[in-house]
Amino acid sequence: MVIKLDKVTAVELGLPIVRGTPDASARPDTPGLVDSFGRVAKDLRVSLTDRCNLRCTYCMPAEGLDWLKKDELLTDAELVRLLRIAVVDLGVTDIRFTGGEPLLRRGLERVIAETAALEPRPRMSMTSNGIGLARRAQSLKDAGLNRINVSLDTLDPARFATLTRRNRITDVLDGLDAARAAGLEPVKVNSVLMRGVNEDEAVPLLRFCVENGYQLRFIEQMPLDAQHGWERSNMVTADEILTMLSSGFTLTPSEAPRGGAPAERWLVDGGPAVVGVIASVTRPFCAACDRTRLTSDGQIRNCLFSQGETDLRALLRDGSPDAAIADAWRATMWAKKAGHGINEAGFSQPDRPMSSIGG
Numbered sequence: 001m002v003i004k005l006d007k008v009t010a011v012e013l014g015l016p017i018v019r020g021t022p023d024a025s026a027r028p029d030t031p032g033l034v035d036s037f038g039r040v041a042k043d044l045r046v047s048l049t050d051r052c053n054l055r056c057t058y059c060m061p062a063e064g065l066d067w068l069k070k071d072e073l074l075t076d077a078e079l080v081r082l083l084r085i086a087v088v089d090l091g092v093t094d095i096r097f098t099g100g101e102p103l104l105r106r107g108l109e110r111v112i113a114e115t116a117a118l119e120p121r122p123r124m125s126m127t128s129n130g131i132g133l134a135r136r137a138q139s140l141k142d143a144g145l146n147r148i149n150v151s152l153d154t155l156d157p158a159r160f161a162t163l164t165r166r167n168r169i170t171d172v173l174d175g176l177d178a179a180r181a182a183g184l185e186p187v188k189v190n191s192v193l194m195r196g197v198n199e200d201e202a203v204p205l206l207r208f209c210v211e212n213g214y215q216l217r218f219i220e221q222m223p224l225d226a227q228h229g230w231e232r233s234n235m236v237t238a239d240e241i242l243t244m245l246s247s248g249f250t251l252t253p254s255e256a257p258r259g260g261a262p263a264e265r266w267l268v269d270g271g272p273a274v275v276g277v278i279a280s281v282t283r284p285f286c287a288a289c290d291r292t293r294l295t296s297d298g299q300i301r302n303c304l305f306s307q308g309e310t311d312l313r314a315l316l317r318d319g320s321p322d323a324a325i326a327d328a329w330r331a332t333m334w335a336k337k338a339g340h341g342i343n344e345a346g347f348s349q350p351d352r353p354m355s356s357i358g359g
Contacts, residue, residue, distance in 0.1 A: 021310050021328045022335035032091040033292055033329065035302070035336040041292040043094045043260065044086050047358025048105035049073070049296050053131050055165040056153075058194060058221060060355055062165055068356075072297045076107045078316050080114045082294060082325070087118045089326045092292070097126040097145075098358040100296070103133065109143040116144025125149065127190065131168055133175030137182040148179050149188040149217070154198050155208055163197070180213060188215045193236040202241055203248035210273045217263050217276040238264070238279035245275065260290035286339035292329070295358060300329055302336040304357060 028034065033041035050068050052060070074082070086092040095115060102108060115124060126140070127149040140148075152172055154160050160169040179187045189209050193199045202218070209216040221235045245251060254265040254274060262285055263276030279285075293301040298313025310332040315325050 021331050022308070024327075024331035024334045027330065027334040031089065031326075031330075033333040035333050037287075037336070037338055039287075039289060039336070040091070041290050041302075041333050042092055043096070043291045044083075044092045045096045045098055045291055045293045045358050046079070046083070047098050047100065047294065047296040047356070048079075048102040048108065048111075049100040050356045051104050052099060052101045052129070052355055053104065053166070054101070054129050054168070057163055057165070058192065065355065068297055074296060074298045074313060074316075076111055078298065078313070079111060081316065081322075082298070082312060083111075083115050084118055085322050085326050085329070086292075086294075087115075087120065087122050089322065090329060092122060093120075094123045094125070097124070099127075100355050100358075101129050101131065102126055103128055103131065103136065109136075109139050112140065112143040112145050127151070128175070129164075130172035130175035131166075132171070134171065134178040137175065137178035137184060141182040141184055145184060147186055147188070148184045149190050150176055150179065151190045151192075152176075152205075153191050153193075154201055155204055156201070159198060176212070176214065186215045187213070188217055190217050190219055192219050192221050193241060194221060195234045195236055199236045199240070199244070202244035206245055206249065206268065206275055209275075210268055215274055215276070217278055219278040220281045235281060237282045238277045239282070241277055242266075249275075251275070258288070260285075260288045280340070281342055284339055284342070292333055293358060295352070295356065300332045301357065302333050303340055305340040305342065307351075308335075 026036070035041070050065070052064075055062050055064060083095065086095075097108075097112070099105075105111070112124060115122065124145050125147045126145055128151070130150040130152070133148075133150070137148075150172065153163055154169075157167070157169045160172075161167045176187060176189070189205070191205050193202060206216050208214075218238075218241050220238060242251065250269050251266040252270065254267055256265065258264070262278045262280070264279065264283070265274050265276045267273070268275055289303075293304065294312070295301065295309070298311065298316065299309035300312055301309050310328055312325055312328060315328060
């Protein structure tokens, strides 16, 4: 039997993901989440569950994945405690709830409300596939959620069913309407274009968003699929996306400061509509990255593509004080690399897929 080494994962080779607290002896005595390159993480991405009710072809197999067991997931109390440590002790100002599909998390509104009560109050957003959002958008807003991103890769019902393996595009469109009506603004739409699949919808997707008052973000497809089948040749690049959009619109670079935002932004036909492109592969923005990541089972990751994690769940459950948890989190971020390394020789795709890490 011939094994293609470029497709073999560490898990298949019997190599577990690296866990443990990195050495932070050289770290300066400062409370924030600084790293050795001078970046400060103030944006926390929180995965609420690894489960999802869609089966997008570029994310997971049709049969789904082996979901985490209930006792492996953080409880609501554990999650809120970590959020409090992040905000009060570590200086996090922005929290993005993700998944899997975060709407599948029981007690979501309660978690949001308790987070909104923290001082200082963080800005809160959520990334969702939109299934079930129509009936919960107002309750999410009432709980304290500020805004939402909804994933939508096509406007064609048949193509949506093929891509997601579910016939639910009406639910997504209704969810977008409800989010706008509830005031979860700006309502952003996340779209991934794939060669030979949906790249012909770049202009229609932007026109749809402009006409409905949504902000569109195109995202280059990244090597984060559970199947480890990502190929660079299938990815539609930022340059290609901008060329496609220019066939239907006049794009002008936005003069608004980008800061640590992942999207490069352009005014559409002079504004006020804006479109963004997140070019994680061809135009990495690692030098300005201000994100730290918490998985649904309580692991801290200092990069989306990290091969290592720090187990905060174990610290929570062995009775460690907040100070010890905060120190472990600080040490993890201090060890963050300069970049994700996608374009470097020897890059290895993370063993966890996006649905497990959180977007």
